[in-house]
Amino acid sequence: MEEPFRIEDRVSEVWRDGDPILWWNGEWMTAGMLFDMAEDSKMVLYGGGFRRGDRLMVLMPNCPALLALSIACWRLGGTVVPGNPQAGPEAVLSSIDAVDPCAVVVGAPLEGSFTSLSESPVPVISMSLDAPLNGFRGVDTSISEDHIALLFSTSGTTGRPKVVPVSxxxxxxxxxxxxxxxxxxxxxxxxxxxxxxxxxxxxxxxxxxxxxxxxxxxxxxxxxxxxxxxxxxxxxxxxxxxxxxxxxxxxxxxxxxxxxxxxxxxxxxxxxxxxxxxxxxxxxxxxxxxxxxxxxxxxxxxxxxxxxxxxxxxxxxxxxxxxxxxxxxxxxxxxxxxxxxxxxxxxxxxxxxxxxxxxxxxxxxxxxxxxxxxxxxxxxxxxxxxxxxxxAGDMIIVGGFNVHPQEVEAVLSSYPGVKEAVVVGKENSFSGQIPCGYVILDPSASVTSAELISYCKGHLPHYKVPRKIETVEDFPRNSLGKVLRRVLRDNLNRGSR
Missing domain, CATH: 3.40.50.12780 (ANL, N-terminal domain)
Structure with missing residues (x-):
């Protein structure tokens, strides 16, 4: 017999109801409890208008409800879109625009962090971390293929987020x-x-x-x-x-x-x-x-x-x-x-x-x-x-979180008096890397490093803020004028050893 080609079918096949499956808050939850939570959430989704091919964004910490909701979504032929709750409301709104979900589900402990999502064009629904979805209303959007299980955002090497459809x-x-x-x-x-x-x-x-x-x-x-x-x-x-x-x-x-x-x-x-x-x-x-x-x-x-x-x-x-x-x-x-x-x-x-x-x-x-x-x-x-x-790209990884230099550089370059900015990663024994910036100022400008760091704190998540910013006359460049990031990075890390 062929193995099922969908995640939720494979999962259902290998577990018996009484099997311990998830350890949560000091206790083991059984597979039957997880599947019941998934089925209850599925019925709520269906009743709220969730259709085959719909995309559901989730902003939740790791928890049983996230896995149950994902199974529920897949049983209805939908796609789960895990979002980054730490990215802040502005980035979440950008992600909503990119993936066009029918709704956003937010883990109850995070609900207060996203009050500004009232500007969202789609409903924002709160969910307990260990109970089924309790109420749902989705909006009509263009649908995707039902074989797409997940959508993940990744900056990759281009600097602007790309959305990866994983089947x-x-x-x-x-x-x-x-x-x-x-x-x-x-x-x-x-x-x-x-x-x-x-x-x-x-x-x-x-x-x-x-x-x-x-x-x-x-x-x-x-x-x-x-x-x-x-x-x-x-x-x-x-x-x-x-x-x-x-x-x-x-x-x-x-x-x-x-x-x-x-x-x-x-x-x-x-x-x-x-x-x-x-x-x-x-x-x-x-x-x-x-x-x-x-x-x-x-x-x-x-x-x-x-x-x-x-x-x-x-x-x-x-x-x-x-x-x-x-x-x-x-x-x-x-x-x-x-x-x-x-x-x-x-x-x-x-x-x-x-x-x-x-x-x-x-x-x-x-x-x-x-x-x-x-x-x-x-x-x-x-x-x-x-x-x-x-x-080949120049991603900076801070404590397991991806920081793309172009995003930070765009913020630095938007500050009055900054002509050009480059951000590279400096090795760090605890976080892996930390972002450090180099800027070229307009001839008449007088800008301090502290001013720029403070400005970044107002526009970026904390892990993306450069820890050090240095003003330079120019950057190392190749014959075409392209900035040689590797030279900056190597010089920075050589000086830290």
């Missing part, structure tokens, strides 16, 4: 191949679900993967405070941790401070950012196992490569590319390179999306004849293990 097939193919590759995963795993759900690593790998393969999961609304996360790992018996390097660094420091060790943990996977190998031995000291590093992109649903086991891992690499994916290394001119040469990674396969949502121009640039340009410069050794050499 049910994309998710199922990627999770099947990832589970096949990582031989360390056992049948009785308990996953930690604490990553932000508006990223694919959090929503799909920490949330959906356990549901698909009958793994229990411990859900926390957020990673901070870290002490709470560590106590939850201990109390729920977490065996598998998927985290970004910054989170691992915080957990290690807090564990050593609190004198905690975790005998239940047998698998730690790092993704979402480059892993510093010096952290590996410290993680093993606390959790009893070292790290398996992986690599992925939103457009790849998200896992592209991962180290298979502790016996075969190569520290400093992200492991081999998953089976079922084809790959090529190309030069910037698009020519395929010889084996062993460094270049830009292109991939194709059933877990790779086919386009961006309502963005044919950028889709045509990044998706060519079925191949996707990852924008990452890599090298692949004779055993197939991938080393990430550099981001």
């Amino acid at each position: 049910h097939e994309n998710v199922l193919s990627d999770m099947d191949q990832a589970l096949k590759q990582v031989s360390e995963i056992s049948d009785d795993e308990v996953f930690l679900n604490v990553l932000p759900n508006f990223h694919t690593l959090g929503f799909i790998v920490s949330g959906i993967l356990p549901l698909l393969f009958h793994f229990r999961q411990a859900i926390l609304p957020s990673f901070m405070p870290v002490d709470r996360t560590l106590r939850a790992i201990e109390a729920s018996g977490v065996t598998a941790i998927v985290a970004v390097p910054t989170m691992l660094r915080f957990m290690v420091a807090a564990s050593l401070r609190m004198g905690m060790r975790f005998s239940s943990v047998r698998l730690v996977i790092s993704g979402g950012d480059r892993f510093s190998v010096d952290l590996d031995s410290r993680i093993e000291k606390v959790f009893g196992v070292p790290v398996l590093e992986g690599y992925g992109l939103t457009e790849c649903s998200p896992i592209l490569a991962v180290n298979p086991s502790y016996q075969t891992r190569k520290l400093g690499t992200v492991g081999p590319i998953l089976d079922g994916l084809e790959w090529q290394i190309r030069g910037l001119d698009g020519e395929v390179k010889e084996d062993g040469e460094e270049g830009v990674l292109w991939v194709k396969g059933p877990s790779v999306v086919s386009r961006y949502f309502r963005n044919p121009e950028v889709s045509a640039e990044k998706f060519v004849d079925g191949w996707f340009n990852t924008g990452d410069v890599v090298s692949i050794d004779g055993d197939g293990y991938v080393s990430i050499m550099d981001r």
Whole structure:
């Protein structure tokens, strides 16, 4: 018999009603309780006019209700759009404009943060974190294909947000191949679900993967405070941790401070950012196992490569590319390179999306004849293990959150007297990176760094605000006048060592 090609069908098949499925607020919820919550939410959605192909935006912390609402939405043939509650009302309104949802569901604890969404063209509905949806009204919008499970926003390398349509097939193919590759995963795993759900690593790998393969999961609304996360790992018996390097660094420091060790943990996977190998031995000291590093992109649903086991891992690499994916290394001119040469990674396969949502121009640039340009410069050794050499884009990752330089530069450049601005990432032992800015002022202008930082605080989320801004005569440039960001970044980081 063929396996179901939709997420909600696969999930329903593998769980019995009495199975413990989610650890929440110190107690285990059964699969039957989750599915009842999903069915009740489905009926409320349907009664409020939710149609096949509708898109539902959710601004919620990690919680049982988010998973139940997602299942409900998929059962009706809809698409879930996880949004970033920390981005602020202005960014949320921009996202609403980009994805055209029929409604926005906000987790009850966050409701007060979005009073300004009264300007929203669509209804904003509050929802408890562990109960079914209670009332719904959707508006008519243009509908999407019912095979699209999720829409995620990503800035990528262009600076303006792109929306990635991830299908049910994309998710199922990627999770099947990832589970096949990582031989360390056992049948009785308990996953930690604490990553932000508006990223694919959090929503799909920490949330959906356990549901698909009958793994229990411990859900926390957020990673901070870290002490709470560590106590939850201990109390729920977490065996598998998927985290970004910054989170691992915080957990290690807090564990050593609190004198905690975790005998239940047998698998730690790092993704979402480059892993510093010096952290590996410290993680093993606390959790009893070292790290398996992986690599992925939103457009790849998200896992592209991962180290298979502790016996075969190569520290400093992200492991081999998953089976079922084809790959090529190309030069910037698009020519395929010889084996062993460094270049830009292109991939194709059933877990790779086919386009961006309502963005044919950028889709045509990044998706060519079925191949996707990852924008990452890599090298692949004779055993197939991938080393990430550099981001072809210049994304700054602050505590696991993506900061695109162009967004911050646009704010800086809008300040009177600023002629040009460049923002790069400086290495930081706790947050991974911090944004730092360089500005060229108009000849008659007199602007201080403190003024610019204060201005940014009024226009950007805190993690996007540059910690340091320096005035310069000019930037390093190539022969075409293009700013050489890498030179600025390297000089900045060399000075911090």
